[in-house]
Each structure stands twice: as C-alpha cells, then as structure tokens.
Amino acid sequence: MLAVARDALRVERRGELVAVQWQAMASPCELLVATRDLDLARRLGEVAAGEAWRIEHKYSRYRDDSVIGALNHSNGVPVAVDPETMLLLQFAARCHELSDGAFDITSGVLRRAWRFDGGARMPDAVQIEALRTRIGFDRLRFEESALIVPPGMELDFGGIGKEYAVDCALALVLREFDGAMLVNFGGDIAANHQPDSGPWKVGVERPDAHGAARLLLDFGRGGLATSGDTHRFFEHGGKRYGHILDVRSGYPVEGAPRSVTVAAACCLEAGMMATLAMLQGAGAEEFLAAQGVPNWCLR
C-alpha cells in the first residue's frame, strides 16, 4: 500500500455511517462504513485509498514508470509481466472474445483522433484508418511470460481499471472489518452487505443536467456500475456521440443509451456488462434483457 498522507482523506459522519473521501483515478472516491468509530473508518479509508492509488499508479497511461507506460514504450521488445497484470490481460482477452472483438484494450490510440470534450470537430476518415492499423488485441504476443506489444500499439486499461480497483479495495477492507461497507469510485460501486438501517441509497446522474440525480436505487450488495456520456461526449451535426468507440469501425457507437447502469455480483462484472451493452448501440436494452441482469438505461 502506498503511504497515505493524513490530509489526503476527508472523514465525516453521515447519520449512522462514516464517509471517507479522497480523489483518485480522476474521480471523487469514497468509502462508506457502517460504524460510529471515526478512527476505524479512517483506517479502512486508508486501505481503500491506498489500493486505489496503487492501481492508478500501476496502470496509468500518463506515467512512464507505470506498467502500462513500460509496455507502451517497449517498441516491440518483450517486457516481463507480473501476475496481476497477467490476470488483467487474460480478463481483457476473454472480454474481447465475449464481445466479438468490440471490446479491445488496444483501442486507446483512437483517442488521438477523438476528443470527447464536448467539441464539434469530426476527425477525418484517413486519420481514423491510420489509427485502426495500430489496433488489434490478437496481435499481442507472449514469450515466456513476457508480453510483446508490436511497435505503434498501445494498451489502455481505462475500460476496466476503475471497476477492478473498486472490487480490490472492497476485498482489502473486508479483511479488516466485516461490517457493512460501500466503495464508490466515481459511480463504480461495490458493497458487501447493506447496513442494519436498510439498503444503500444510490443516485444515478441524469444525462441532461449534472448534479440532479434522476434514478434513486436501493442497493444491497454486489457491484453497480454506470457507463454513460454525461461527462465525456462529442456533438456533431446535432448528434451526440458517447465516448465508447467501436473498434471495428473506429467511430463511436451509434444509437447507444445516454447512460446504462448495471447491477451484478461485483463491480467489474457490472462495469463490463454496462460497456458491452453500450457497444450494442440501439440494441442495448434488448441485450441486457437477454442477459437477465438488473439494469437501468436512460435515453
């Protein structure tokens, strides 16, 4: 666990709970603990925050000294991969296959063409085609537990990193305390069980206006994740595009809901299910109904 500066965490009471808050992964993060003991909550918060920062530092594409940085600058030279990264790669492989290629962690290079800052500039087709030659999960190779990333290709764990961190952080605090706890990293949520006073109350943001929750969900345990375009989107010709890109075309998915929230056994599963639903575009609701998971789509 990385050393936690004491003032990096904010601890406050909320009724029967204590909330510990910090900033990580470009999101407001919090740990809610069903206890009256502020010291206990702070200690648990330090564990959760430490885990969030550890994963952020390890898989951040903005740092050269992170695992992702090392892989992305390897230029075709084999790089030794630790067990945790290996497991994440295997998970990404499985998701790539389950989505028939639509989910691809090598698609990060497309962000050079697409800027989802609410602007209106549409990238040109030539640029997108050039970037698409640098995408393809199947082109990653292994040699004696070292990973070879072909020159020009990049890995990006952005699509799974936050949800993974949520589940890992919850697992760690559960080793210290078995009371009701909820981990929330910017809307990606996991909880072990609900407090004595009743289910957790979770609000899912309304796509049109920030801050005013549209959906209020009763959440007991497991994972909850939301995939949506409320913060990161692109508008062109009157049409609004979400930030989920379909790597098979190089363009954002069309007809997707503005926001998909999925509940599952853990945050990682919920998040991936929400992402896969978004990738279905107009068929998102049908897709989720076929999978039989509790979901809330907002259009």
Place this chain on the structure above:
Amino acid sequence: MQLKPKPAAGNLRAGLMAATCALLAPSVKAQGVSGADEFDNASVDTGLLYYQEDKGRVRSIDAIVKLSHDFGDERTLTATGSVDSLTGGSPNGAVAQLSPQTFTTPSGSSLVATPRPRGEDDDEHGKLYTIAPGDQPLDPSFRDLRVAGDLTWSQPLGIGNKLSANGHLSVEHDFQSASTSLMFSRDFNSKNTTLGVGVSGELDVIKPIGGVPVAGSDYTLFQKSDGTENKHVLGAQLGVTQVLARNWIAQLNFSVDSSSGYLNDPYKLVSNVDVNGVTQQYLFESRPGSRQRRSVWLGNKLALGNSVLDLSLRYGTDDWGIDSQTVEAHYRMRVGGSMYLEPHLRWYKQGAADFYRMYLTGADAATSDKSADPRLGAFTAKTIGVKLGVPLASGGEVGVRLEAYQQDPKTHTSALAGLAGLDLNPRLRAVMLQLDWKFGF
C-alpha cells in the same frame, strides 16, 4: 505463444462471471509480487526470559520462538521451539536443623566421601554438600537443559466449525514427554457464542539421575534401581466463549485431567524428627500413584476507551486435597502515541496436599504417602509486574517485561525445641525479565 482468446462458448453472462472470478480471486494475493505487500500471512513471535530466585536458588534462562503461517481459508500452522536452561539450588525437602547436615547429590550413593573413579565426573559419581545450621537444605546441583517443540494445525471444518490438532515433545536430561491434543469448536448466534471441546493425552518417561529410589525408603540406604518410570495423563476440556458487549468478550473453561504412574519427585526427601525436632532419619518421598484434577477458569477482555482490561479467575481442586484460587489482572494502556504500558497483578492461594508434611514425627512416619515438597504446601503467592510494548515502523512489536513474584508459605515454624527459632519454610522471591519481539512477513 499468442494471447489468443479461446472460441466463445455458451452464455455471455456466465462467461463474464467466470472471467471476473478468475481475475479477482487470486489478484488480491498477487499484489505482493508488485511490491505492494500489505498483508503478512506469516508471523514470528520470539521471547527471552531471565528468571532468578533469591538466596542462591534457581536461576533460568528461557528462549522461545513461535512461527505461524496462514495458508489462506483460515488454515494455519504454528510451530514452536523452546530452550530452557536451569541452574541453582532447589530445596531437597529435608527440614532445617540447629546442626549441620550432609547430603549427596542425586547421582551419589554414599554419604562418605570416596575418591572419584577415573572416567566419572561429579555428575555421575555424586558430590557431597553440607548445609549450615539453620539453613533450609538446598541441593546446589540442580541443573538442567530442556528442549521442547510443538506443532499445531488449525482449520475450518465446514461452516462455523474449527478443528485444531497439536503435538508436543519435550526432552531434558532425566525427563521426556510427548503429548497431543485435539480441539473442536463451533460458532453460534452470529459468532457471538463459541462452544469448544477438547481432549489431550500425555506420556512421560522419567529416568532419574542416580536411579529410581524406592519410595518411602531410608535415604542413607540408597535403595535405587536403574531404569525408567512412566506417567500418563489424560485430559478433557469444555469451553464457552461469549461476546457480552461490543467491548467485552469472556470465556469460561471447565478442565479435568487424570494422571497415573510415577508421580514422585525422585530427588525429594522428608525428614523424620523426634519429639525434640532432631532429625533421626531421611526418607525418600512417596506420592500416590494417581491424581485427578478439576478446574474452572473465567477470562475477560474489556475495552475501556483505548485501554484493555484482562481479568481472569480460576478455581482448582484435586483428589490430593489441594484447592487453589487465582485472580489475575492486566491493564493495557496507550502511552506516548503508539506504545503501551501494561501493569500486571496476580494473587494465588493454595491449600496443602493431604500428604504434605514439613517434617514427619514418629506417628505419621508410618503413613504411606508423604512429601515435604514446598510446592505441595499451603501458601499465598503474589505477582506484580509491568510490560512496555513498542510498535516498530516495519510493522512488528518489541516488548520488555519485568515481574516480581513472592510465595509466602502458611506454616514455616515449629514448636519443637530442636526447631525453635528456625524458618522451616522460607518465603520465596523471584524476579523475571522478559524481552520479546514479534513481526510478520
């Protein structure tokens, strides 16, 4: 080899659930490899104890190492090794006199000084020692090195049950012991109540230095036989642990055990005195061939703010007529940020065994069981101590503990002329200094 995804098979949701499980289950442990290892699954506890009695009596140095490894899923293996080294004088059971007394160390077979045969040292040949008038007879040759080890395996058995098995071996110059125990416990009431039951067995092999004396026989005849004696002990225990409040947990244990075999101390004597208190004869002590003990123990841990009070009571009895009561308290308080100070008080009272005698007079010399071992007499013992614990930056803890122990026998004088003014059962005082260090890795 290519990291090629396997062909999709079946239900997407099931596939996703399986993929998530595969990622999350081992990944919490895998962190250790990346250098972010927060949780230790192995721990080491070591300690060194220096024990010293007053008036040139027993001194010992003990060292212990406990290693504990968590294999996950609440399965743990604990291995303990210890070494004790004892020296000093120990009462030989005879009573003080107004005139000097001469004894031989256990390997001796004569009270007349004889030249030592070539090839034999004092240990094998025996050495005479003389006790000054008025002094309690102490055998100065008390010396031993004991090595012991044990292994305990603990694991869950289904949901809410736990099984624990232990094996122990102990070896010293004249005594070897092997024992084993099995303990089963079950949780009830959301883990607020735990019921435990256990059984244990022990087999001891005793090979006294100088041979096994005929119990109750005249000391000066040195009637000893070569060979070994055995003792076995069977024990059972029933315990209830109950959470009484958010800051209070208590445990109640009922224990019984039954020993049979050679229960004597082969080196201890009893003085047989005349009507004036003058020793006429020394006899080897003789204890019954069996002993059955029962005890009830109640322990409590109570958190008061940042401090913790540990209070325990014990009541014991056995068929030798020894009743005892124990009250013990520790109070751990936080000092200087993260250190702790823990004062300790213990009060213990014991009644004498039915066959205990400070010395024998004509009448009861004929009784079959007799012992003058002060440990079987009536006394009150008090302990006062304090421990300082200092946590280390690396995650372990270092501690230093100082204790003072005092044993006050109930009877230690006699009205007989030849014993007048003598302290026949002096008070025992001892100090203990302990250093300990625990850490995880």
Place this chain on the structure above:
Amino acid sequence: MKPLLRAALLLAVAGIAGCSTVGIKPWERDILARPEMALDASPVDTSFDEHVYFSKEATGGGRGFGGGGCGCN
C-alpha cells in the same frame, strides 16, 4: 458444591441460555477485532508465565491446552 464453582456454572448456563439475546451485530465487531482484545493477546508472555507457575505451584493451566509436560513438577 463450592460457591465459586456454582457461580461459574450459573454464568455458563446463563451464557448459553441467553445466547439469542446477548451479543452484537456482525458490523459491531470493530473493537473486538483489535489484536489486544484477543483472549490470548501475548502468547509468548503466557507461555513463559505458565511455565514458571507450573513449576512453582501445584495447579497448572486451566485456560486452554498448552504445550505438554516438563519434569519441573
């Protein structure tokens, strides 16, 4: 039966009989989770003490199954 023994037995019976009402919720175990609240929080201290008292007094143990025997009693 000795009064102390009787009191102890009553406590045990009360403990088991009242077990459905006495206790805490699973999320209230924070204080009990502290290492110093374990019933045997300092096993090295306990080991040494029990060895000393076993060799100087006639009553041994009672709190749990310890190691095994030694020749000191």
